[in-house]
Amino acid sequence: MTRDLMHSAEVKDLVRAAYRNVPPTTAAVARRLYGADELADVPQSAIDRSLGVADHLRHAGIRPGERVLDIGCGGGIDTILAARRTGLPGRVIALDFLPEMLARTAKAVSEAGLANVDPLEGEMEDIPLPDGTVDLIISNGVVNLSPRKSRVMAECARVLRPGGRLCVSDLTVGQNDLPPEILTQPAAWAGCVAGALSEPAFVRKLEKAGFRDVEVVHREALSVDDCALYPLFTPAVIRLMRELLPPARQRAVAVSIVVRADLPEAESVAGSHDASGA
Template sequence: MSRDLMHSAEVKQLVQDAYRNIPATTAAVAHKLYSAEELAQVPQRAIDCALGVADHLRFAAIHLGETVLDLGCGGGIDTILAARRTGPAGRVVALDFLPEMLRRTARAVAEAGLDNVEMLEGEMEAIPLRDDQVDRIISNGVINLSPRKARVVAECARVLRPGGRLCVSDLTVGQDELPPEILTQPTAWAGCVAGALAEEEFVRKLERAGFRDIHVPYRQPMSVDDCALYPLFSPETIQLMRDLIPAEKQQAVAVSIVVRAEFAGSGPAPARP
């Protein structure tokens, strides 16, 4: 059975519970993923809320004046970095379905002194924007939180302008690579591992939604120790990983990837600046 057919309401609730109980700081994640130069552009309050799985903005090639949609803005690091790159003439729409996360991002944006960010409450399976509204979509460790990934990808295609681009980071796993005792742990879903797709399956979903020029410029294995940096994984889940996953596989229980793609749309793609 496709993982897109899992119980959406139950998954949504466990993700809400996990993200509402994040501890005071997850700065270790930020320092693992981002350069010192990037973090110097971001308030400490955003660094303390980092929960991403890669630095996809290195591959996003955001241009001045563009409209960028950040799916699952979280603590605000990527929103702020994107807003600086699109400049005052551009705009970043920071989407999250949790008001708590939107408030965190809004506070960080205000502290950064940015006025080109719009906070938007909503679900990525039903993005509250009109068709053809954005030039780029970014997200970091977010799409795997949805049990309806095909719907998320279709919504991305809907709100992108023809020739618009997507650059997202997330976790991938091979089929049947994790024991069921781990996959059924709620915190494994919140940590993006239980809901992770194989890379090939993710690419197929993008192709079916009308994306082209799909490219994976970054792959990085994620170990059990890496998972332990994320408070969304409970100590019980981490211990299960150590007990049930063979030692030789514990250095790569998942792979963090960055995926880039262009939305073909119904007409010719516009010229690139």
């Protein structure tokens, strides 16, 4: 069961409003997630707009020359790190549904002196790319922003080539872990808590979309103090967390996970159809 507490259009509207108005004061998030050596390769403009929940790129295994899709590029920090690792002739496609975010990424990419990034406006539920054209998909705290998570994962499987890979990070929340007074706050959805899946549900949805060898390779609790670093969580939501949650829960409002998964090779897909008589 998911916590899709609002209609899809309402969710998208509140996400647009929240992310358009994020103040450039999130460098503390970047310093929490990334090593100093990684940040040395990123312009300050991208560091100041960091809103991810983990450093999933440590687990992505980006290879030189790959075509990488970054879903929800935001301020551009992961796009830039991925572009440096894939190099030329590799490409990174920076996808976002907000033109403002794409402009921020393009600015940071220009400051970084990179020539292998392609900004792309579009929604993660309907990725404007042909089938089987991407080697690797990355995403950092974005899938939970969608009220149609199964659709997002199906789209990921569609645009990946056979044998392609996915490495994403997001927040997970167990069933009934948070009270409705928090979950019904728009800022809680924008912060990826209200819309969060449980870890088993996240894994099941990936498997249902056709991914195999789904593995959670990193887990880290997110405390109320950690949430306070993100301007997406309003002071009112942080206050509710402190008032309504017991001390133990305040130390683990949610769990940030990094998930890796593979898309089967074409031969194995065909073999499974043959075996089933389809």
